[in-house]
Amino acid sequence: MSRIPNADDVKKGVQDNVIWKSIFRPGSIYRKGYRDTSRDRALAAMNNVLYHLHPVKVKRHGLKLSYTYCLGGTSFFLFILLTVTGIFLMFFYTPAAGSGSEIAYADMQDLSAAVPFGSFVRNMHRWAAHLMTLTVFLHMARVFYHGAYKPPREFNWIVGIVLLLLTLLLAFTGYLLPWDQLALWAVSVGTDMMGYTPVFGDQVQFVLLGGVQIGPETLLRWYVLHVLALPFVLTIFLAVHFWRIRKDGGISGPL
Amino acid sequence: MAEEIDQQVYDDLIAQGKSERVATAKAKAAAVRQQKQQQAAEEPAQQAQPAASSPPAGDGGQAGGQAAATMAEAGVMTPEQRQERVRQALQAKQGETGGQAGEKAPSAKFAGQEHTHRLLAMVPPSGIQQIRGKQEDKVYTWPHLISSEFIALMAVTAGLTVMAVFVNAPLLALANPTNTPNPSKAPWYFMGLQELLLYFHPMVAGVTIPTVMLVGLAAVPYVDRNPSRRPENRKTIIVAFTVFMVFWAVLVMVGSFFRGPGLNWVWPWVDGLWFAL
Numbered sequence: 038m039s040r041i042p043n044a045d046d047v048k049k050g051v052q053d054n055v056i057w058k059s060i061f062r063p064g065s066i067y068r069k070g071y072r073d074t075s076r077d078r079a080l081a082a083m084n085n086v087l088y089h090l091h092p093v094k095v096k097r098h099g100l101k102l103s104y105t106y107c108l109g110g111t112s113f114f115l116f117i118l119l120t121v122t123g124i125f126l127m128f129f130y131t132p133a134a135g136s137g138s139e140i141a142y143a144d145m146q147d148l149s150a151a152v153p154f155g156s157f158v159r160n161m162h163r164w165a166a167h168l169m170t171l172t173v174f175l176h177m178a179r180v181f182y183h184g185a186y187k188p189p190r191e192f193n194w195i196v197g198i199v200l201l202l203l204t205l206l207l208a209f210t211g212y213l214l215p216w217d218q219l220a221l222w223a224v225s226v227g228t229d230m231m232g233y234t235p236v237f238g239d240q241v242q243f244v245l246l247g248g249v250q251i252g253p254e255t256l257l258r259w260y261v262l263h264v265l266a267l268p269f270v271l272t273i274f275l276a277v278h279f280w281r282i283r284k285d286g287g288i289s290g291p292l
Numbered sequence: 293m294a295e296e297i298d299q300q301v302y303d304d305l306i307a308q309g310k311s312e313r314v315a316t317a318k319a320k321a322a323a324v325r326q327q328k329q330q331q332a333a334e335e336p337a338q339q340a341q342p343a344a345s346s347p348p349a350g351d352g353g354q355a356g357g358q359a360a361a362t363m364a365e366a367g368v369m370t371p372e373q374r375q376e377r378v379r380q381a382l383q384a385k386q387g388e389t390g391g392q393a394g395e396k397a398p399s400a401k402f403a404g405q406e407h408t409h410r411l412l413a414m415v416p417p418s419g420i421q422q423i424r425g426k427q428e429d430k431v432y433t434w435p436h437l438i439s440s441e442f443i444a445l446m447a448v449t450a451g452l453t454v455m456a457v458f459v460n461a462p463l464l465a466l467a468n469p470t471n472t473p474n475p476s477k478a479p480w481y482f483m484g485l486q487e488l489l490l491y492f493h494p495m496v497a498g499v500t501i502p503t504v505m506l507v508g509l510a511a512v513p514y515v516d517r518n519p520s521r522r523p524e525n526r527k528t529i530i531v532a533f534t535v536f537m538v539f540w541a542v543l544v545m546v547g548s549f550f551r552g553p554g555l556n557w558v559w560p561w562v563d564g565l566w567f568a569l
Binding site for chain 2: 157
C-alpha cells in the first residue's frame with residue numbers, strides 16, 4: 038500500500054462489508070449511504086428495534102418538555118438502569134440469614150468495602166429506586182392532569198396503576214435485602230399491616246413472610262420476588278403499556 | 293414606463309401649491325392607475341375574441357368572419373348578437389366535419405367503434421374505505437424525539453452518578469428481631485399509610501384505605517365520563533385529584549420529618565431528623 042489510509046478509507050472499510058451490512062438494516066444511521074432525507078429519517082425509525090416503542094412520526098407538541106416532562110421515559114430508563122446495577126449486585130450477594138450465618142449482611146459489608154465500585158453501584162441502585170418510585174407517581178399525575186386516561190386510553194391507565202403497584206412492591210421487597218436494622222424494621226411496619234387483611238390475614242402474612250415473622254425464609258422469598266418474579270411481571274405489563282400507547286394513537290393531546 | 297405622468301394631475305397639484313416632488317409622484321400614480329383601468333377593460337374583450345367570429349351588427353353576417361368587433365363592442369354584446377355568434381360558430385364547425393347533419397356531428401368522432409365506454413366494475417359506496425382522520429402536526433421520531441430522549445437519559449444518569457458518588461446508601465447494624473429501634477418507620481412511599489395508622493385501626497389504615505385507593509384510581513376513567521381534556525372544562529376533578537395528591541404528600545412529609553421517638557410530633561429543626569431513605 039502506497040499511502041496511509043485516512044479516516045474516510047477506514048470508514049468505508051468498516052461499513053462496506055457483509056458483516057456490517059447484515060447488522061445495520063437499510064436506513065440505519067450507521068449504514069453506508071445514510072442521508073438526512075425524509076426517506077432515511079423514516080427508515081431509521083422503521084428499521085430500528087426502537088420501532089417497538091416509537092412510530093415513524095410523532096405529534097410535534099409531544100416533543101415539548103413541558104408536556105411530558107419525560108416522566109414515563111425516565112421511569113422506563115430507570116427500570117433498565119436498576120436491572121443493570123441489580124445484576125451487578127447479584128454477583129456479590131447471597132440471600133442467606135440466621136444466627137451464625139449472617140451471609141447477606143456480611144455481603145453488604147463486603148460490597149461497600151472490598152468490591153471494586155461495589156459501594157458506587159449499590160448507591161446508584163438505591164437512589165435510582167427511590168427516584169423511579171417518584172417518577173412513576175409523577176407520571177401518573179401528569180397523565181391525570183392531561184386527561185390522557187380518557188377514551189380510548191382507559192385500559193392503559195389501569196395497566197399504569199398495575200405498574201405503579203408493581204414498582205412499589207419492587208421497591209419494598211428490595212428494602213429488606215440489606216438485612217440491617219433499617220431494612221428489618223421498615224419492612225415489619227408494612228408486613229404487620231398485611232396481617233389485618235380480613236378473613237385471610239394470617240394466611241396472607243404467612244405466605245408473604247414464609248413464617249409467622251420476618252426471618253431467613255422471608256429474605257429468600259423476597260429476594261426471589263425482587264430479582265425475578267416481580268421484574269418478570271413488570272416487563273410483561275410494560276410491554277402491554279407501550280403497545281397500547283401506540284394502538285391508542287400515540288401521545289395524548291394537544292389539549 | 294415609469295416616466296409617464298398624468299400631466300393634468302401634475303398641473304393641478306402645482307397650481308394648488310404642492311411641491312414638485314409630491315406632484316410628480318401623484319401624477320405618476322395617476323398614470324399607472326389609468327393604465328391599469330385600461331388593461332382591465334381590454335381583458336374581457338380579448339378573452340372573447342378567439343371564440344367570437346361574430347361581426348358587429350352593421351357589418352352583415354359573414355360565416356367565420358374576422359373578429360371585427362372592437363373591444364368596447366365585444367364587452368357590451370346584446371343577447372341577439374351572442375346567439376348569432378354561437379350559430380355562426382356551429383355552422384363553421386359543421387363545415388369542418390364534412391357538413392353532416394347537426395345531430396350526427398358529436399358521434400362522428402367515434403365512427404367505426406362499437407363501444408364508446410366499458411364497464412369495469414360496480415363498487416358500492418360502502419366498499420370504499422373512508423379515512424376520517426385529520427392531518428396532524430407531526431415530526432420525524434428520528435432525529436427529533438430520539439435526540440431529546442437521549443439528552444434526558446444522559447441528564448438522569450449524570451444526576452444519579454453524582455448522587456451515588458457523594459451520598460452513601462444507609463447500612464445500619466445487623467438486623468436484630470429482639471431490638472426494636474425507636475421510632476420504626478416504613479419506607480417513605482408507605483409513610484402516608486403509617487401516619488394513618490396513628491388515627492385508624494390497622495385494618496382500615498393498612499388494608500381498606502390502600503385497596504379503596506387503588507380501585508378508585510383504576511376506576512377513574514370509567515367514573516369521569518366528561519369527554520373534554522381541556523383543564524377549564526374539568527375543574528371539579530382536577531381540584532379533587534389535587535386535594536388527594538396534596539393530602540398524601542402532606543401525610544408522607546409529616547410521617548417522614550415530623551415524627552420522632554414513639555412517633556410523637558417533633559420539629560425537625562429543633563429536635564433533629566428521624567428519617568432514612
